[in-house]
Amino acid sequence: MSDSRLTFKEMCARFDVTPRTLRYYEYIELLAPERDGRARLYGPREVARMTLILRGRRFGFSLEEIRQWLLIYQQKGxxxxxxxxxxxxxxxxxxxxxxxxxxxxxxxxxxxxxxxxxxxxxxxxxx
The missing domain is CATH 1.20.5 (Single alpha-helices involved in coiled-coils or other helix-helix interfaces)
Known part of the structure; x- marks a missing residue:
């Protein structure tokens, strides 16, 4: 595995979130890790998105507001x-x-x- 990708466990540890939280963020499409069989691998894009998600939560934004905001970049730039x-x-x-x-x-x-x-x-x- 490349050093630029984190495993599920490493992602939880890096951002101090529970596995349940990380799975939920994937479920609501805030994160989309690569899959290698059953393993999830998080690259720089997902790490950056997680940083933005947690910062947005700290500022009081809802997860839906964060999701919509991230979607705007994808759709409109x-x-x-x-x-x-x-x-x-x-x-x-x-x-x-x-x-x-x-x-x-x-x-x-x-x-x-x-x-x-x-x-x-x-x-x-x-x-």
Whole structure:
């Protein structure tokens, strides 16, 4: 086997994913490894796609959004794919900013509630 291809087990280890996850990504056509009998072999294309998939998941994109985005490159090329990516990124950035605002409010509320509880504990110890 060439050094540029990874086995199923090596792919799982490299990306720290479960075999179930890797099989699922194949099932929904995000990945298409070469087959050698029952063995799956992952070349540079699949490694690059897996990197993009995991990065997309980290940014909060759905697997279907990632699949569609990868399909655009295959069907239409780089420019349409990048244009679509910019639209997705803009939408996701808005969502993440909204979530950050909600988290900041929750953190402030929790801190205030904690301080109230600490003050109450102080009064209970004194009394």
């Amino acid at each position: 780089t420019r349409p794919q990048l244009e679509h990516w910019v639209r997705l990124a803009d939408r996701q950035l808005e969502q993440l900013e909204r979530q950050r605002g909600e988290l900041e409010v929750s953190i402030a509320d929790l801190r205030a509630l904690r301080e109230t509880a600490v003050a109450e504990l102080g009064r209970l110890v004194e009394g």
